[in-house]
Amino acid sequence: xxxxxxxxxxxxxxxxxxxxxxxxxxxxxxxxxxxxxxxxxxxxxxxxxxxxxxxxxxxxxxxxxxxxxxxxxxxxxxxxxxxxxxxxxxxxxxxxxxxxxxxxxxxxxxxxxx
Amino acid sequence: xxxxxxxxxxxxxxxxxxxxxxxxxxxxxxxxxxxxxxxxxxxxxxxxxxxxxxxxxxxxxxxxxxxxxxxxxxxxxxxxxxxxxxxxxxxxxxxxxxxxxxxxxxxxxxxxxx
Numbered sequence: 015x016x017x018x019x020x021x022x023x024x025x026x027x028x029x030x031x032x033x034x035x036x037x038x039x040x041x042x043x044x045x046x047x048x049x050x051x052x053x054x055x056x057x058x059x060x061x062x063x064x065x066x067x068x069x070x071x072x073x074x075x076x077x078x079x080x081x082x083x084x085x086x087x088x089x090x091x092x093x094x095x096x097x098x099x100x101x102x103x104x105x106x107x108x109x110x111x112x113x114x115x116x117x118x119x120x121x122x123x124x125x126x127x128x
Numbered sequence: 129x130x131x132x133x134x135x136x137x138x139x140x141x142x143x144x145x146x147x148x149x150x151x152x153x154x155x156x157x158x159x160x161x162x163x164x165x166x167x168x169x170x171x172x173x174x175x176x177x178x179x180x181x182x183x184x185x186x187x188x189x190x191x192x193x194x195x196x197x198x199x200x201x202x203x204x205x206x207x208x209x210x211x212x213x214x215x216x217x218x219x220x221x222x223x224x225x226x227x228x229x230x231x232x233x234x235x236x237x238x239x240x241x242x
Contacts, residue, residue, distance in 0.1 A: 048229050057218060058172075058232045107172070109230070117230060119164075121171035
């Protein structure tokens with residue numbers, strides 16, 4: 015099946031710094047990618063929908079200036095958490111759509127802000 | 129609006145006994161429904177999906193689910209639990225047509241005792 019990778023898998027950063035998370039579709043082209051956030055022992059919440067070559071669509075309550083999403087190619091989307099704070103600590107998961115019925119999820123990136 | 133409700137936050141079974149994880153959905157359209165599993169520190173794995181074909185859907189690892197429109201339900205079952213089935217299970221509905229975001233239920237933790 016299709017494979018989606020995320021890098022890094024785990025990152026620790028200091029409060030006030032920025033962190034970039036990459037999401038790649040390894041063996042298919044993804045015109046649409048999605049970013050989710052999962053707090054401990056909670057469900058996944060959609061943050062934004064990213065279409066290649068256009069601006070991301072953010073869900074209500076998600077700060078677009080804080081969570082910068084770039085989808086510059088058909089195989090890569092990036093999420094940058096700017097001026098990170100401890101409350102941004104979470105598990106960030108991306109998924110990519112292969113134009114079929116299914117979305118493929120990446121393994122997730124655990125962000126810890128100290 | 130599309131939504132799913134997982135009726136049990138935690139289900140405990142003994143190895144070899146049946147598993148039932150309950151999910152009800154709300155949808156303005158003919159929905160596409162999914163069950164995903166998340167093992168500790170692992171990525172999401174698709175168990176099965178319903179996309180308006182057969183109402184009884186068979187998935188991986190012996191799981192199956194039945195779409196019941198009259199009851200707006202999509203319960204997940206397995207005849208005989210295995211220790212390796214212990215994980216978090218998410219019932220998911222797709223927002224609109226293929227390529228749009230997925231809406232996750234709150235999750236059900238399945239515990240399997242020997």
